[in-house]
Amino acid sequence: MLAERLTEDEGFVSDLKTILxxxxxxxxxxxKALREQRLFLDRNTLSTVVAGVLTDNDMSxxxxxxxxxxxxxxxxADEPLDESLGILRKQIRLREAISEEDGEKAEKxxxxxxxxxxxxxxxxxxxxxxxxxxxxxxxxxxxxxVRPVFNEQRSEIEGAIPISTLVLDVIEPNGGSSRIxxxxxxxxxxxxxxxxAFAKTKLAAIRRALRDKSIVIPFTAATLDExxxx
Numbered sequence: 001m002l003a004e005r006l007t008e009d010e011g012f013v014s015d016l017k018t019i020l021x022x023x024x025x026x027x028x029x030x031x032k033a034l035r036e037q038r039l040f041l042d043r044n045t046l047s048t049v050v051a052g053v054l055t056d057n058d059m060s061x062x063x064x065x066x067x068x069x070x071x072x073x074x075x076x077a078d079e080p081l082d083e084s085l086g087i088l089r090k091q092i093r094l095r096e097a098i099s100e101e102d103g104e105k106a107e108k109x110x111x112x113x114x115x116x117x118x119x120x121x122x123x124x125x126x127x128x129x130x131x132x133x134x135x136x137x138x139x140x141x142x143x144x145x146v147r148p149v150f151n152e153q154r155s156e157i158e159g160a161i162p163i164s165t166l167v168l169d170v171i172e173p174n175g176g177s178s179r180i181x182x183x184x185x186x187x188x189x190x191x192x193x194x195x196x197a198f199a200k201t202k203l204a205a206i207r208r209a210l211r212d213k214s215i216v217i218p219f220t221a222a223t224l225d226e227x228x229x230x
Contacts, residue, residue, distance in 0.1 A: 013098070015066040018059065019109055020102055027109065029053050030063075034117040040126060040218035041119030043068050071114045075124045081115060126218040131173065136221060138177065139169040142189065164189050 022030070030053045034041070037049060047064045054060040070088075077084040089107045092098060098106065114120060142164055149159035164184040171177050184192070210217055217223055 012066075012069075015062055016092070016098075016106055017102075018062050019066060019113070020105055022054075022063075022109075026053070027112075031109075031112040031116070034113060034119070037117060037119040039119055039216045040123045041117060042123050042219040044219065045119075067113050070110065071120050074114060075120070085110065085115060123218060127220050130220045130222040133222070135173060136171045137168060138171050139167075141167040142184070143167060162186065166192075 019027075030050065033049050033053050034046075037045065041049075043064075046068055047060075050064045050067070051057075051060045054063060074081055074084045074088065077087075079087065085107075088110070089103075092103050092106050144162065144164050147161045147163050148157045149161065150156065151158050164186065166182040166184050168180040168182075169177065170180065207217065
């Protein structure tokens with residue numbers, strides 16, 4: 001059903017035609033560049049690779065968007081990748097706007113751009129490992145305000161108490177969201193800042209150790225883009 005809805009999407013069909021219109025030599029260069037990314041192909045890396053081959057910015061953006069969108073759809077499907085591709089292939093050939101010849105060409109080009117580059121499979125596995133860990137932190141805030149202490153008649157303020165509240169917005173593994181609010185003592189705020197500093201130091205040490213062993217750190221929801229981590 002997803003493949004059927006996708007191939008009925010005029011935007012998808014338009015982007016697919018852009019892929020089909022790529023000159024054979026240019027397409028071969030693009031497919032080769034993606035295959036050579038043997039480790040992890042996240043969305044930013046994909047955009048960089050495509051832009052390195054396709055110098056036209058609009059075309060590069062269109063092709064990157066198409067590849068990533070279709071890659072996610074095929075790998076998130078319940079069926080194995082080959083079966084998902086087969087279902088998509090049938091739906092593409094049912095489109096009146098796409099000729100039989102272009103349908104065969106589309107199948108080969110999707111195979112070359114999405115199924116053959118091993119970096120997409122590794123990236124998908126890395127992201128699934130992160131998702132399996134548990135809930136994801138969407139936002140964190142520490143809200144500081146003041147609570148007044150009134151006299152018995154509630155007519156005058158006799159004192160005030162600084163209050164700090166830790167607010168965590170969490171996305172659950174099932175896609176739902178929740179909010180957790182915790183009152184912090186001033187000592188807790190100081191302790192929390194120290195623990196965050198220690199965590200940053202430990203993460204930097206882990207990154208150095210992995211780099212020294214030439215172990216790649218893929219960009220996922222749990223990690224920084226390597227370019228941002230320098």
